[in-house]
Amino acid sequence: MNRRLSTISRKEVAKLAGVSEATVSRVLNNVGPIKEETRLRVLEAARELGYVPNALAQRFARRKSGNVGVILPFVPKVHLFSTYYFAEILSGIGEAAKACNYDLLLIFREPDSPRDYAKLFRTQKVDACIVLGAQNVAEERAALAELQEEGYPFCLVNQRFDEEGYLTVDADHESGSYTAVQHLIASGFKRIAFLNGPGAFSSSGDRLAGYERALAEAGIPLSEERIFTGNYSRKSGFEAAERMAERIKNKAIDAVFAANDRMAIGLMDGLREHGLEAGKDYGLIGYDDSDSSRIVSPKLSTVSVPFYEMGRRAAMKLLATESEEMENTILPVQLLKRETT
Amino acid sequence: MNRRLSTISRKEVAKLAGVSEATVSRVLNNVGPIKEETRLRVLEAARELGYVPNALAQRFARRKSGNVGVILPFVPKVHLFSTYYFAEILSGIGEAAKACNYDLLLIFREPDSPRDYAKLFRTQKVDACIVLGAQNVAEERAALAELQEEGYPFCLVNQRFDEEGYLTVDADHESGSYTAVQHLIASGFKRIAFLNGPGAFSSSGDRLAGYERALAEAGIPLSEERIFTGNYSRKSGFEAAERMAERIKNKAIDAVFAANDRMAIGLMDGLREHGLEAGKDYGLIGYDDSDSSRIVSPKLSTVSVPFYEMGRRAAMKLLATESEEMENTILPVQLLKRETT
Known part of the structure; x- marks a missing residue:
């Protein structure tokens, strides 16, 4: 279907309707919010000029998709x-x-x-x-x-x-992440691991920046060995437990900030199988304030996102x-x- | 837009395409699954006969909505x-x-x-x-x-x-409800309340039938005073707690079957405010096997629906x-x- 009118017709329609060519295009292509009055004026002008190709005639006859x-x-x-x-x-x-x-x-x-x-x-x-x-x-x-x-x-x-x-x-995930890690630091944790999501999401980058800022401000050196990556699924959190359990036991990690609640809850479940309880053996904060974070036991600290x-x-x-x-x-x-x- | 062709054209098209008139209608109205080959044959016949009103011509030109x-x-x-x-x-x-x-x-x-x-x-x-x-x-x-x-x-x-x-x-909610109540009876409960949803849903009627069958089979008389109605929301379960708490305390009710988990969890929360714990002070079974039913504490017995x-x-x-x-x-x-x- 031919999306564009020829320049001539569009120009003529615009002139008659007393609007810009861009407005004519928007009306004829049904793109973007447009005042009903303007829309009718443009359609009327197009009709008057008899300059409406067939494909467009159909479009006029029909309401926009809605x-x-x-x-x-x-x-x-x-x-x-x-x-x-x-x-x-x-x-x-x-x-x-x-x-x-x-x-x-x-x-x-x-x-x-x-x-x-x-x-x-x-x-x-x-x-x-x-x-x-x-x-x-x-x-x-x-x-x-x-x-x-x-x-x-x-x-x-x-x-x-x-x-x-x-x-x-x-x-504002940078600030959310910063606040979460700051809260862990204020609670006395010093070796805070970060379970992030994939880098192709801007929120992952934002959260990493917030994590780094909070550590830097507290004078805690950043350690690449405490940064883990999951894919925001509960399963990936559960699997991360395998990589963290020993290091929590020998105190190389004392708390975890997870980039969403699903991973945090999966991690909790996984670490429980190693005899480690969140809130007792390690600190844990999630992200999202999902329904599950409120119902899970112990209740998960988190960051609420609207x-x-x-x-x-x-x-x-x-x-x-x-x-x-x-x-x-x-x-x-x-x-x-x-x-x- | 004119949905129907005149009888004559539909008949002619059907004859030429070698299909029934009903099939022609279905193709021209874009209704129902139809073999691509049949569809093309009908459209071709309609075109050949030149018998296609304008409104339909447009439809042919376009793919169905998808x-x-x-x-x-x-x-x-x-x-x-x-x-x-x-x-x-x-x-x-x-x-x-x-x-x-x-x-x-x-x-x-x-x-x-x-x-x-x-x-x-x-x-x-x-x-x-x-x-x-x-x-x-x-x-x-x-x-x-x-x-x-x-x-x-x-x-x-x-x-x-x-x-x-x-x-x-x-x-099969009748059988699901029957099984749930049967399970409560087998667990030793005898004064089983039923928190149902609105009667405008067939599932509410089915569950009531299952509740009645299980009681009848066990020789437990049906008491209208043990049947409550909510609207499937957590809030309506919470509110039902007010109507049930005293009766649970004085043993007029010893268990509740709720028609969905949301109401069951709301009820649990509401009864907790009266010092009553599910699984200890009264039996409780929900319905749906929602995520929450698995996470809530104590974990909610329920009926899984696919x-x-x-x-x-x-x-x-x-x-x-x-x-x-x-x-x-x-x-x-x-x-x-x-x-x-």
Whole structure:
């Protein structure tokens, strides 16, 4: 389907409607929030000029899709919606979508398949799109760059590409991580291990920076041997226990900061099999304030992240006509002291 | 948009394509799974006859929506995706949708708004649709009846309308409830209260039937005073504690069967405030085998329901071409004995 009008027709339509060519494009391509009055004026001008190609005639006849797309990572057998992180963000997006009278189109992205996000707009499946779990890898960057170039409205949640001008809603993970480690230090721990997630997520980099800052400020030397990497799954936390147990027993590690609660809880379970109890034999702090962190025994100290609000804000930026500014947002996080520290 | 062709053209197209009129309708309306070869044959015949109205011409030019719709109840501020029940069913639907190359369109249904499900098909937003949290109320019945009459493919999950011929994937809640109560009786409990959900859900009726059967079999008289109703939320379980606490203390109730884990956990919390501990001062069994039921302390005895598989099956019935039978499925559930019984 032909996305663009010829320059001539667009210019003529713009002139008659008394708007810019860019506005005409946005209306004809159904991209971005636009005042209903402007939209009607442009469509009327296009009709009056009889300059509307057939493909577009169809589009006029139809309402825009009415869908906001949410691109999600897909991992077979993983119950995606049952993870606190995605469940909360999606709930927030859903709340905003409902308020703005949009439906939610979920698109599962397979890890190794090509990422043609722009196609979702070209085929009119979505009017705007939110990308969750984006990673700093080549295909992702290319797919996002294409969206940006084509002027399609999209927003990233919990992932920044600082060098690009992408619309983003993030949380202040550097400060959250700093506060968590500072709390461990204040509780008397000195040999604090860090179980981080993969580096392709900006939040992992942010948390590493916060960890380093807290140690530096307390004059504790950074030791690469205390930095571990998991993949944010409970299993990867459980497996990290194998690598940490002996070193906790011989006091080379006295506390752990885990980059999310799932890994922290997996680690707790794993270390328990070695006879080590969180809050007794070692300090432990997680990250996210998931439901599980509140229910697990002992209750997990953690950092609360407003995932629901992040999702809601991202959707409001894209869908609401006036209420939200189209600029980046970084929301604050909050330390929650419980039984493991 | 005109959904139907005139009888003449449909008949002619059917004759030329060598298929039934019903098949022609299904192809032209983009309804239901259909062999690609058949679809092409029908479209070709329609084109050859030059008998294709304009609205349909557009549809031919476009691929079908490629979306499977999921209709969900919407309650403001409730983090829907964070409830185990919906999260699991949606994960299963997502898995099947991905396998069949469909995207998931989530449509939030407000409790008191009109339910025009057929419009989703008329406006080509979806090719098939799954209804979650359907209730046996007048508007719901009317909306589903319209889908059925128009021949749009849809499937209900965890809700039956026995008198109608709707495609359904359910679990055997009568037997699950029976087994749960039987287990309480076998553990020595005799004055077993039942905290059920609202009667508009078939699962509530099924569980009541199972509760009654187990009591009858054990010769325990049914007492209306031991039957309580919540709304499946944790809060409603917490509130039920107020109505039960005194009666547990004076032994008028010695155990509770709650119709889901959320209510059971809320009840546990509420009764704890009255100094009553599950598994010690009273027996308690929940239903669902949610993540929380495994993590809470004491660990909650419960009945495991294959929600993920129910969602997956429903989507496969609608989307897969050959693998699943288009008939109703009732999946088995399983008793899990833990620390509260």
